[in-house]
Amino acid sequence: MADPMKIRASLQGDVVEVKVLMSHEMETGQRKDASGAIVPAHFISSVQAECNGKAVLTAHWGPAVSKNPYLAFKFKGAAKGDKVKVTWVDNKGETRTDEGTIA
């Protein structure tokens, strides 16, 4: 099980700014280890953010995204106290979902 994400969501005016720090190896599949064998690719392939059951962000990621990715985005139409739920799925099928409260 991967480490939890850190999620921070804050309402400024009518816009919610969400910042997410994920914990993931994000192996490109291009690197070789000390013995020369290729390190298999292991990266987050899709990210979805939901607020009040509605998707506010969907993203398809590839191996070009850095290790422990940082994601920031803004959306409208939520109130203080609402929950923002972020889910990632990686290319090995592992997944992790975490929740943050809009402050």
Add this chain to the structure above:
Amino acid sequence: MCSWREPLVLAALLAAGAAQAAEGVGRPATPAELRAWDIDVRPDFQGLPRGSGSVLRGQELWDAKCASCHGTFGESNEVFTPLVGGTTAEDQARGRVAALTGNGHPQRTTLMKVATVSTLFDYIRRAMPWDAPRSLSDDDTYAVLAYLLNLGDVVPSDFVLDQDSIRAVQQRLPNRNGMTRAHGLWDVKGKPDVRAVACMKDCGPEPRVASTLPDFARNAHGNLAEQNRTFGPVRGADTTRPAGAARTGAPAAAPAAVKPAAGLTLARASGCLACHDVEAKRLGPSFRDLKARYAGDAAAAAKLAARVRGGSQGAWGPVPMPPQRQVAEGDVDTIVKWVLEGAR
């Protein structure tokens, strides 16, 4: 600063001539002066002030004063190297960060390296935030440190850090066993961190310069002198001129002899020069660039003053300018006016 420099030089001169002649010069430091100076916190927590701060309070302070440079999660690599990251639960149990010896996390973060939590407390209290050091109260320092430790998963999110619980935190620091004194920097008998072995016989061929940049290509990448930092030991050659020619156009030496302008004095006292320079781009734009962009803009003074007070981001790149509420209203207007008049 100047007030003590002259007596010091005088004292040194007198001491060179006759030691007893220095008597009567200066005075013992007062207890208040000593207290203001003696703020270090040692690894055994000697000098640690009483106080406490929660992670929650630290988060508020962090967002207001720290996040603009270090990122919301201490992860930012934008201005400084990251504070947090690269440590694992196993590191915490072992007291030694595995990623420091492997290649798993090439960039070192603060929490990967630091071995004593007192160092973090001391540094935050002494030097942070960058534009207003020593402005955090002891309780605020505890709170910011608690939040930083929480970001690094060293303490839980409901933790309250105080002069007693900080001792337990030391036992959870990821790299607490990572400090050694058994090397040449601490002990002349220790193992040096470099090893130079002189070759005495059967050495390889004498190294020689195999190729050099032709003269016409000297300036191929522009003037290197202008591309280097204006501070520090490396300046870069002035490539607009032949090698060996006298430097021109290089950054001017510090105008020590010239009395600084009133605006500059005020800007320095207000902490502007932590991030801005008159001539050169630092974290923020130079005062010259500001003047160039807003020349002839009648509304510029009010706009810039509002940005100084309320903070700004995006006008000059991604690095945000935090709100400068510690600067008095009148001073902001004076500084902005001075900048728009050319910062002379």
